[in-house]
Amino acid sequence: MPRLVSHPDEVKIVTSRFGKGxxxxxxxxxxxxxxxTRKALAQGPEWIINEMKAxxxxxxxxxxxxxxxxxxxxxxxxxxxxxxLVNGDESEPGTCKDHLIFLHDPHAVIEGTIIAGLAIGAKxxxxxxxxxxxxxxxIVEKAVADAYAKxxxxxxxxxxxxxxxxxxxxxxxxxxxxxxxxxxxxxxxKRGIPRIKPPFPAVVGLYGGPTVINNxxxxxxxxxxxxxxxxxxxxxxxxxxxxxxxFGISGHVNNPGIYELPxxxxxxxxxxxxxxxxxxxxxxxxxxxxxxxxxxLLPHEIETLGMDFDQVGKAGSMLGSGGVVVLDDTVCMVExxxxxISFYQHESCGWCIPCREGTDWLKKSLTRxxxxxxxxxxxxxxxxxxxxxxGRTFCPLGDAAAMPTLGFVKKFRKEFEDHLDGxxxxxxxxxxxxxxxx
Amino acid sequence: MSTxxxxxxxxxxxxxxxxxxxxxPVKRSAxxxxxxxxxxxxxYVSDAVMAEIAERLSITALDVKNVASYYSMLRFKxxxxxxxxxxxxxxxxxxxxxxxxxxxxxxxxxxxxxxTADGLFSLEEVECIGVCCWAPAIQVNxxxxxxxxxxxxxxxxxxxxxxxxxGVS
Ligand SMILES: Cc1cc2nc3c(=O)[nH]c(=O)nc-3n(C[C@H](O)[C@H](O)[C@H](O)COP(=O)(O)O)c2cc1C
Ligand code: SF4
Ligand code: FES
Numbered sequence: 001m002p003r004l005v006s007h008p009d010e011v012k013i014v015t016s017r018f019g020k021g022x023x024x025x026x027x028x029x030x031x032x033x034x035x036x037t038r039k040a041l042a043q044g045p046e047w048i049i050n051e052m053k054a055x056x057x058x059x060x061x062x063x064x065x066x067x068x069x070x071x072x073x074x075x076x077x078x079x080x081x082x083x084x085l086v087n088g089d090e091s092e093p094g095t096c097k098d099h100l101i102f103l104h105d106p107h108a109v110i111e112g113t114i115i116a117g118l119a120i121g122a123k124x125x126x127x128x129x130x131x132x133x134x135x136x137x138x139i140v141e142k143a144v145a146d147a148y149a150k151x152x153x154x155x156x157x158x159x160x161x162x163x164x165x166x167x168x169x170x171x172x173x174x175x176x177x178x179x180x181x182x183x184x185x186x187x188x189x190k191r192g193i194p195r196i197k198p199p200f201p202a203v204v205g206l207y208g209g210p211t212v213i214n215n216x217x218x219x220x221x222x223x224x225x226x227x228x229x230x231x232x233x234x235x236x237x238x239x240x241x242x243x244x245x246x247f248g249i250s251g252h253v254n255n256p257g258i259y260e261l262p263x264x265x266x267x268x269x270x271x272x273x274x275x276x277x278x279x280x281x282x283x284x285x286x287x288x289x290x291x292x293x294x295x296x297l298l299p300h301e302i303e304t305l306g307m308d309f310d311q312v313g314k315a316g317s318m319l320g321s322g323g324v325v326v327l328d329d330t331v332c333m334v335e336x337x338x339x340x341i342s343f344y345q346h347e348s349c350g351w352c353i354p355c356r357e358g359t360d361w362l363k364k365s366l367t368r369x370x371x372x373x374x375x376x377x378x379x380x381x382x383x384x385x386x387x388x389x390x391g392r393t394f395c396p397l398g399d400a401a402a403m404p405t406l407g408f409v410k411k412f413r414k415e416f417e418d419h420l421d422g423x424x425x426x427x428x429x430x431x432x433x434x435x436x437x438x
Numbered sequence: 439m440s441t442x443x444x445x446x447x448x449x450x451x452x453x454x455x456x457x458x459x460x461x462x463p464v465k466r467s468a469x470x471x472x473x474x475x476x477x478x479x480x481x482y483v484s485d486a487v488m489a490e491i492a493e494r495l496s497i498t499a500l501d502v503k504n505v506a507s508y509y510s511m512l513r514f515k516x517x518x519x520x521x522x523x524x525x526x527x528x529x530x531x532x533x534x535x536x537x538x539x540x541x542x543x544x545x546x547x548x549x550x551x552x553x554t555a556d557g558l559f560s561l562e563e564v565e566c567i568g569v570c571c572w573a574p575a576i577q578v579n580x581x582x583x584x585x586x587x588x589x590x591x592x593x594x595x596x597x598x599x600x601x602x603x604x605g606v607s
Contacts, residue, residue, distance in 0.1 A: 002572050002584065081463070093527040093566040124463070131474055131511050132567050134580035167461060172474050173511030175565065189469035189495070191508040207463055250529035250570040257571050292528055292566075323570065325528055339531055343565055349508075 002100060005257030007274045011236055011244050013224045014217065015260040018104040023139055025146040028107040034152060036223035040115045041160055048119040052222070054230030056242025060097075061087055061178075061215030062291070062320045064241075064309035067222075071212055073202040074120040080209035084116045084125035085187070085201075088216040089171055089178035091130055092291035093343060094323030097246035097258050098216040102129065102136040105220065106143035110166060112219035114157065115226065117164050120212050124165045127216075128183060131172040141168050175347035179395050180213045182349070193349050194395040217246055238264025241308035245319075249275040251326040252282065264306035271302070271326055282328040286411075290320025292340050293400035295407030317407070332427035333415045337408040338366040344401030355398035358389040362405055372422050379416050383409050446486050451479050455494060466495055473506050481516045510565075518553045518560030520598045522546070523577045526563050529570035534587075538574050539563055541588045545595065558602065559595070 004019050012018075021027045028034070040048050052068030059065045074082060086109060090098040101109060113125040127144075129137050144166050147153045155163050169187055171177050177186045181195035184206045205211025221243060225233045234242035241263035247270060250256045254276030261270065267289065271277070278284055287297045289307070295317040297305070305315055312319040327336065345359035365382050368374060382405065389402040409416060418426055445452040454475065458468040469491065476487045483506050485499075492499040506512045524542060526535040543549055546559050553560040569575040572584035576591065583594050 001582075002569060090568050091566060094529050094570050095566075096568045096570045096572075099568050130568065131470075131509075132577060132580075135582075169467070170471050170474060172470050172509035174509050186470060187467055188464060189466035189505065191505055248571050250573060251532040256573070288528070323529075325532070325570075327532065331532065336528065336531075339526070339528055343527060346565060 002096070002103065003257065004100075004104075005255055005259065007259055009265070009269075009274060010260050011262050012260055013228075013233070013236070013244050014101065014108070014220050014246060015104075015258075016224070017108070018100060020104075022105050022107065023103070023143060025107060025143065025150060028105075032227070033107050033223075034111060034158075036226040037111050037114050037118075037152065038158055039226055040118050041158055041162065045119050045121065048115060048226070051226055051230040052119070054234060055225045056230075056234040056237060056240060057218065057221055057225060058241060058309055059215055060217035060221070060245065060322065062092065062293075062318075064319060067214060067218055070202065070214070071116065071119050073200070074210045074212060075203065076121065078121075078210050080207070081124065082120055082122035082209050083206045083211045084113050084120070084122050085180075085183065085206060085211055085213040086113055086125065086127040086216055086219050087178060087180065087183060087213055088127060088129040088133070089175075089183060090133075090216070091175040091178050091347075092293060092321045092323060093340075094250055094288060094291045094325045095248055095321040096250075097248050097322060099133065099136065100246070100258050101216055101220045102133065102140055106136075106140045107147065108220040108223055109140070109216055110143060110147050110153070112214075112222035113166055114153070114164050115222050116212055116214065116219065118162070120210070122212070123163050124167065126167050126169055126187060126206070128169045128171060128187060130177075131170050134170070137168060137170050144168055175343075176349045176395075176397060179397065182395070183213065184211065191349075193351055196394060236262050238262070238306055238308045238311075240310060245307070245322050247307065248321075248323045249326065250323065252279045252328040252331075253277065253326045254279055261307070263308040264311065267297075267302040267305045267307050267324070270307065270324065275326070278326070278328050280328075282330065284326065285329045285331055286327045286333070288323075288325040288327070288404070290318050291323040292325070292343060293404055294318040294320040295403050296411060298411055318403075330427065332370075332425055333408055333412040334366065334370045334419055334425065335427070337405060338363070338370050340404050340408075341366055341401060344397065348397060348401070349395075352393045352398065354389045354392045355401065358385055358398065359401045361385055362401070369416065369419055370425060372419060372424050374416070374420055376417070376420060379409060379413065446490055447476065447479060451475060455491075459494060466497060469495060469497075469502065469505055470509065473502070473509075473512055477512060482513050484514075516553070516557075517562075519558050519602070520578050521560045521562060522595075523562045523564040523567065525565065525567045525569075525573070525575055525577075527566040527570075529566070530573040530575060533573040535574040538576070538586055538588065538591060542576075542591060545592065558599070 057067045177192035182192040201211045345363040350356045386402040386405040488502040575584040
């Protein structure tokens with residue numbers, strides 16, 4: 001069972017009900033639950049969207065798109081039904097925050113879904129969880145059933161004349177299905193191949209209807225924002241980055257876990273104070289700041305780095321999913337790069353050639369490299385391959401594979417060179433991967 | 439429909455499927471959950487599973503197979519009673535997942551996608567399972583076991599062996 005951790009610097013908003021039994025609907029109500037939904041129902045769509053815009057909340061799924069703005073793009077009138085879609089596919093390596101939300105506070109997700117539905121005029125919401133999260137699906141399904149029983153969902157929610165239904169859906173293992181249009185395909189019972197954009201989901205989404213898709217953490221933040229007021233939520237974070245974020249710190253730290261910290265919190269402090277520093281008193285080698293697709297940062301780059309979308313972007317990486325992966329000086333960067341690209345090679349849906357072939361060639365090159373068969377030309381080739389994938393694919397998975405690879409090669413070129421000319425991996429604890437795939 | 443009487447699924451699962459196809463705005467949306475729940479009961483996605491699901495959704499069996507082959511949790515041959523899935527992705531790798539995977543291979547005497555001779559365990563190296571902060575972690579069928587060491591994982595295997603002995607499934 002995932003352990004809860006805590007640190008005095010945390011600002012507990014989304015996590016405020018964690019560990020308090022809030023998966024139980026009566027307990028949730030005791031803790032102030034569903035008040036925001038009642039408020040939203042009384043105040044109406046325009047008020048909700050204005051509060052959301054004022055909150056400065058930006059999507060927690062990875063791209064950081066302003067949530068209020070996204071909701072405002074949905075046409076007011078639509079011939080086809082509109083939908084709210086909650087993305088609980090959570091598959092970016094290094095990311096396990098939504099896991100805790102579903103486990104400890106499923107009703108916050110339900111509240112957020114209803115409120116999003118009220119804001120855009122949708123009558124149906126879907127909560128899609130990755131298939132591996134079976135026990136969490138059961139928790140969410142029970143929460144939804146309890147909300148129906150109380151009349152919070154159904155034909156006349158909270159005794160009003162407004163209807164809202166929620167359907168819980170399971171995936172069956174596929175990272176690419178986390179991409180918004182691939183998720184819609186999957187929910188329609190198809191392979192998780194993304195759609196060409198435009199049209200964007202806000203106009204043509206699920207079953208062809210206008211659809212708002214948001215990450216589970218984004219949605220779980222919504223009731224808290226309405227409770228405390230948009231401006232108060234914004235004030236917690238940094239400039240243009242409202243509120244808090246669930247940072248998942250993993251890897252070589254003493255106290256890994258999910259910590260809720262204000263946007264803009266210093267990364268160095270996050271590692272050394274919040275997460276208790278590097279395990280075994282070793283030296284920090286590198287940090288992957290926001291899930292495996294975000295380019296690696298070096299120790300000197302995190303000194304004054306505030307963890308928000310803009311500052312991490314300026315530092316040449318991305319805040320992504322908030323999964324901070326910490327590497328100490330025992331890590332072989334070639335092996336780490338190989339494991340990273342192997343994932344994207346495995347998960348490429350195969351539709352576009354730069355992604356399908358690019359990830360495959362990168363994996364082959366790095367496998368050979370790690371085994372000591374690399375040449376100087378390979379290093380440039382890896383860079384060339386990755387550069388040529390960038391921006392040439394239908395969905396961002398191609399970039400997600402290329403960007404970290406470029407980071408590893410550029411920032412650790414010396415370490416790649418140390419593997420050349422039949423030299424064994426200087427860090428080898430294991431035998432080099434077998435060459436069967438090359 | 440005829441599947442009610444001819445179903446290859448248990449009455450409980452067949453009833454669940456009857457309800458599932460009515461749950462969505464479009465019937466076909468039930469496809470992926472149906473495949474997974476069928477696999478849970480039958481052990482894998484067999485031709486018979488695909489044929490019945492196709493009939494229930496009024497699509498072709500080929501359509502079903504085309505979708506099923508996309509998703510990594512779905513398999514087309516039986517696994518062990520307990521399918522041990524070891525995450526070796528980055529967060530787990532940093533905390534010893536490959537040692538754990540090596541240890542499990544040795545302990546069970548099988549490799550990636552292997553099944554033990556008694557059919558009790560199968561082993562699989564998998565991508566991130568969403569418990570990175572509690573690494574290294576494995577998933578046995580749907581149960582997570584985290585913060586593992588070789589010793590702890592031995593104890594985990596022992597609990598499953600004991601379950602079989604006690605007949606607790
Ligand atoms: C390959 C790929 C995988 C993704 N996986 C996820 C995911 O697991 N969970 C998620 O919330 N967003 C994921 N996203 C981002 C979604 O496409 C989408 O931007 C997000 O759900 C929007 O929600 P937000 O605005 O609240 O962030 C992924 C994107 C890509 C390109
Ligand atoms: S970039 Fe990769 S995952 Fe995305 S559509 Fe192309 S092949 Fe598929
Ligand atoms: S990396 Fe192993 S669970 Fe995420």
